[in-house]
Amino acid sequence: MSKKQMEAIELIRNFTPQEFGIKKAYYKIQKDELELLFFVEESKMASLIGYIKSLSSLLEKKLDGVTVKSSIYIYKDKAKVDKVAKDNDLEKFDLVKKLKFSPSC
Amino acid sequence: MFSQECQSFLKKAKNNERLVDYLKDNCRNRAFFDWAFVVIFYSALHYFNAFLSYKGKGIPSSHISNAAKDGRIALAHSIFYTNKNGIMDSVGSDFEQLFNWSCDSRYKYSVKGLLGNSEFEAALRMLEAIKLVTFNEIGFRPKKRKGETIGFIKLSDSYRNSLKNIRGLE
Secondary structure (H helix, E strand, O other): OOHHHHHHHHHHHHOOOOOHEEEEEEEEEOOEEEEEEEEEEEHHHHHHHHHHHHHHHHHHHHHHEEEEEEEEEOOOOOHHHHHHHHOOOOOOOOOOOOOOOOHHH | OOHHHHHHHHHHHHHHHHHHHHHHHOOOOOHHHHHHHHHHHHHHHHHHHHHHHHHOOOOOOOOOOOOOOOOOHHHHHHHEEEEEEEEEOOHHHHHHHHHHHHHHHOOOOOHHHHHHHHHHHHHHHHHHHHHHHHHHHHHHEEEEEEOOOOHHHHHHHHHHHHHHHHHHOO
16 A cells, blocks of 8 residues: 555545444555445435545545545445455445544644 | 537437336336446436537547546536526536446446445436536426426526435425
């Protein structure tokens, strides 16, 4: 994993807290591409799609040379999500509970 | 008045929507129902093409950008929005999500199991938003009955209320 990819993962983790309705999130690194999968509450889907896509787009601009591909699914059951994660060798994000603000924000 | 090209994209989008309706009403529990996600994306694609054609922009030859040109997804993020008749909305993110689900459905056997009825209903709402943004921006007024059109103010109100509903703002 490159330094830029590590930075991207840390930023995504901090800006996608559980309080937004994100139940689980995973990532996979393939060459210069960072693939993200978010499992969200059904009621939050409409607003989160715009937010997560914008976040991915901002990261691509900030971390020039890293392609960020994000996809969103509705969280239904744990077993199904765990199976997909296992079958696709996905790494799990350790999601934060609430959005953190740094003093510089 | 729309160009011939713009009209043909609108017709194609509508045809694809008819197939989505058919699959929704008759094939919900069939193994091939995941193809509904592909048809929804291609309906959205033709609405976007109509939007581009109306604006006098070239139609991209691929979904993904290359070193020389922006692909359809990047272009949707930058210009697929409306800001007229008191309606503001952008659908680039919806377009990309529909593209991702259509790829999951076709190519990713291990992920496509995640696409269920909830995602299907969400995809339909995204397609509706894409259609309304296109109609509002290009000034398309669907015919109510043969020869009769819906009044402009009533139509704008209907677009605005539908989009608010889709975005969960009402």
